[in-house]
Every structure is written in C-alpha cells, then in structure tokens.
Amino acid sequence: MHTKLQVGDVMRGRSVAEVIASRHDAFAVGEIVSASTGWQEFAALTPNPIAGGIFDILKIHTPVKPYSLHNGILGGTGATAYFGLLDVGALKAGDVLVVSAAAGGVGAVAGQIGKVLGARVIGIAGTPEKCAWVTGTLGFDACINYRTDNVDQRLTELCPDGLNVYFDNVGGEILDTCLNHMALNARIVICGFISTDHAATPHPGPKNYTNLLRRRARMQGFFVFDYAPRWGEAEDKIREWYQAGRINPAEDVDQGLEKMPDTLQSLFTGANRGIKVCRVGDDP
Numbered sequence: 130m131h132t133k134l135q136v137g138d139v140m141r142g143r144s145v146a147e148v149i150a151s152r153h154d155a156f157a158v159g160e161i162v163s164a165s166t167g168w169q170e171f172a173a174l175t176p177n178p179i180a181g182g183i184f185d186i187l188k189i190h191t192p193v194k195p196y197s198l199h200n201g202i203l204g205g206t207g208a209t210a211y212f213g214l215l216d217v218g219a220l221k222a223g224d225v226l227v228v229s230a231a232a233g234g235v236g237a238v239a240g241q242i243g244k245v246l247g248a249r250v251i252g253i254a255g256t257p258e259k260c261a262w263v264t265g266t267l268g269f270d271a272c273i274n275y276r277t278d279n280v281d282q283r284l285t286e287l288c289p290d291g292l293n294v295y296f297d298n299v300g301g302e303i304l305d306t307c308l309n310h311m312a313l314n315a316r317i318v319i320c321g322f323i324s325t326d327h328a329a330t331p332h333p334g335p336k337n338y339t340n341l342l343r344r345r346a347r348m349q350g351f352f353v354f355d356y357a358p359r360w361g362e363a364e365d366k367i368r369e370w371y372q373a374g375r376i377n378p379a380e381d382v383d384q385g386l387e388k389m390p391d392t393l394q395s396l397f398t399g400a401n402r403g404i405k406v407c408r409v410g411d412d413p
C-alpha cells in the first residue's frame with residue numbers, strides 16, 4: 130500500500146533504465162530494467178523479491194529499441210492486454226471482441242492482439258479522431274464513439290449475434306450496455322473502471338448482470354502483477370508480432386523530464402492516444 134506523497138518527495142513513476150552501478154548479484158552494470166524509479170534521471174533502488182525468483186525491478190532479457198517499448202507493448206501495458214484477453218477472456222479465432230477505452234494504452238494493444246488472434250474487433254472510444262485512428266492505424270474492424278453514437282444500437286448493428294469477449298476498461302454504463310449484447314458463454318474481462326474512478330457516488334449496478342445467467346456467461350477481474358512470473362511469455366509473443374509488423378507500438382511520446390506534469394495530466398483529460406510515454410534523454 131502506497132503512502133501519500135509529501136511535499137519534497139520524488140514523484141512516483143515507472144521507467145525503463147540502465148543499471149550503471151550494482152551491489153546486487155542479480156543485477157549487472159549495463160543491464161536494462163523496468164522499475165519504479167520515480168521521476169528522476171538517476172535512482173538508487175533496492176530490489177524486492179515478489180514471486181518465483183522475480184524482483185520488483187524487472188530485468189529485460191531481450192532489450193528492443195526504443196527502450197520505451199518495455200513500458201508499453203513489451204511491458205505492463207502489453208502484459209495487461211495479453212493475459213486479460215488470453216487467460217481471462219479465453220479469446221479464440223472467430224470470436225467477436227469488444228474493447229472499451231480502445232484508444233487508451235491497454236485498449237489499443239488488446240484490440241490489436243485480438244486481430245492477430247483472428248477475432249473481429251469492435252472498439253469504443255470518445256472522439257471521431259480516436260475512432261478513425263483505432264480503425265485506420267490499429268486495424269480494428271469498427272469503432273463506436275460512445276459520446277455521439279447510441280452504443281446499444283451500434284452493437285446491435287455490428288454484432289447481431291452478440292459479443293464473445295468484452296474487454297472492459299471503463300465499467301459504468303458501457304459495461305451495462307455490453308452485458309445486454311453477450312452471446313452464449315461470453316466472457317467479460319474486468320480490467321478497469323475508469324468511468325467510475327472519480328465518481329462522487331458509487332455507480333449503481335451493473336443492472337444487467339442477470340444476463341450472465343441467461344447467457345451462461347462469466348465476468349472476471351484480474352490484476353496484471355499477479356502474472357509477473359509469466360510476463361516474459363507476453364513479452365516474447367508481442368515482440369514477435371511487433372517485429373513482424375503485426376502490432377503497432379501505439380506510443381504517444383513526450384520528450385523531456387520537464388514535460389512530465391503535462392504527460393501525467395493528459396491521462397486525466399483523455400488527451401492521450403495509445404500508450405503515453407515521456408522520454409528522458411536519449412532512447413537509442
């Protein structure tokens with residue numbers, strides 16, 4: 130459990146970094162790691178074991194340039210999409226996959242993995258520009274603008290036989306609507322509930338949960354750090370797809386440590402498109 134930041138503390142954040150000095154047997158100078166370094170150019174860290182010989186400082190065995198990818202498609206964002214879809218969603222070729230916050234970091238990767246695995250992928254996002262990017266650049270089959278479209282009606286048109294997997298990043302009304310469009314044995318993957326994160330009062334519901342019984346469906350949450358011992362599996366697979374040109378890195382890059390306050394703020398305004406990254410110095 131994190132304690133509150135105090136004035137003068139280093140702002141928290143995860144980065145990809147190079148080991149420049151080490152007194153720990155598991156880490157050698159020159160290795161590339163992903164770690165909670167905070168917003169700073171140099172950090173002194175103590176590795177803490179988390180599971181199965183893994184430390185909270187994750188060693189990157191096959192570094193790929195730019196290294197920022199290891200905080201994106203080849204890091205926690207990619208692992209969230211990968212294990213959410215495959216382990217929790219049991220996605221298979223021919224499925225209809227619906228992804229909310231489709232132009233956010235996790236959604237952008239989840240939809241692309243869905244396409245690689247042979248699903249028909251429908252995104253849900255909040256602006257026409259984001260919808261155009263999701264279909265045009267990321268290759269989703271369709272995208273619904275939840276701010277201007279009638280999501281219920283569009284889902285009826287786009288998946289008349291229902292959805293097999295709903296990858297839920299937002300909760301709230303959109304989750305409720307998707308619960309009305311489940312095919313038999315559908316899987317609802319609860320990844321996040323960003324639409325209710327800052328709500329003054331708890332969202333009532335989901336009111337359509339009784340369809341889980343009618344459609345013999347399953348709704349399950351997951352937490353990506355529970356998969357830390359298997360992150361290498363996601364990284365290997367996604368790297369293979371990325372290097373074959375099948376996955377777009379979907380990075381939205383700011384340059385310079387001084388940009389970090391704006392970078393962070395953009396996550397709360399929804400201005401980011403894909404995985405928000407801030408590069409500090411060179412990323413060779």
Ligand SMILES: NC(=O)c1ccc[n+]([C@@H]2O[C@H](COP(=O)([O-])OP(=O)(O)OC[C@H]3O[C@@H](n4cnc5c(N)ncnc54)[C@H](OP(=O)(O)O)[C@@H]3O)[C@@H](O)[C@H]2O)c1
Nearest residue numbers: 230233234235254255298320321322323324351352353399
């Ligand atoms: N389970 C896990 O282990 C795990 C791991 C990582 C992340 N997560 C969760 O996954 C979710 C997505 O994370 P991310 O990193 O992809 O976030 P992100 O890049 O910040 O994208 C989030 C997007 O959500 C959309 N959004 C915001 N409010 C909304 C609302 N009221 N209704 C519908 N869409 C809304 C915004 O885009 P629009 O313009 O389209 O509205 C925003 O850009 C978050 O809930 C996060 O907490 C879970």
